Amino acid sequence: MKTKDRAAGPVANGVPVPGQPAGPVAPPRVSARRRRPGLIALSLALIAAGGAGVVVLVLQTGHRTQVVTVTRDVQVGEVITEADLGEASISLDPAVKxxxxxxxxxxxxxxxxxxxxxGSLLAPSQVTSRSLVRAGEQVVPVGLKPEEVPASALAPGQKVRLVHVPAQGEEAPAKDAQTQDVVAARVVKAGDAAPGTGVVVVDVAAKAGDAPRLAAWVASDTVRLVLDAPGGTK
Structure with a gap:
């Protein structure tokens, strides 16, 4: 059965009659948005590029290297033991050796x-096969009283001179013999101050020919340590 659309309302002489109910209003037509294939393609390309970047970032951060670390203090010249070393897995920059x-x-x-x-990483340049005690040298321990210890910390490898000073009542050597009362040496290890006395024992490496004389000075407490300037006596 066919139906007719109701008029918008009573009309008299082409003019709507007021006070009369109006008929149903037709909804406005909405035109469909026109698709833009170019814009869609650009969006897909951006999404794909972003996804690829995330993948690369994940792969880079996921690549880790097993490296050697230091677990406790090791002084210059000391032999590195297995207990001194640990391991860590890190993302290592190629510039870090x-x-x-x-x-x-x-x-x-x-x-x-x-x-x-x-806690530090161990670098190849921090390790050497060369010992602080070289061939033809001997190590002599020298005890220094608190007032004889240099204010500058003694470090392994540091060049020093051991000077023989006359004991109380002993005559000073002649000027031309003073050169015989100095022994060039190198610090191997400096210990901590002993409780109570404050004496610091310093192991020095000296030539084998000078070591017995130096040991005699130490025994008679007639030796003093002098720091060499950088680039001084070897």
């Missing part, structure tokens, strides 16, 4: 070229 875990065994038994601190 560190000893890999696979090379750990090659490091053990070598000497520290610099002072090693706990």
């Amino acid at each position: 560190a000893v890999k875990v696979g090379d750990r065994d090659a490091v053990i038994g070598k000497h520290a070229a610099v002072e090693l601190r706990p």
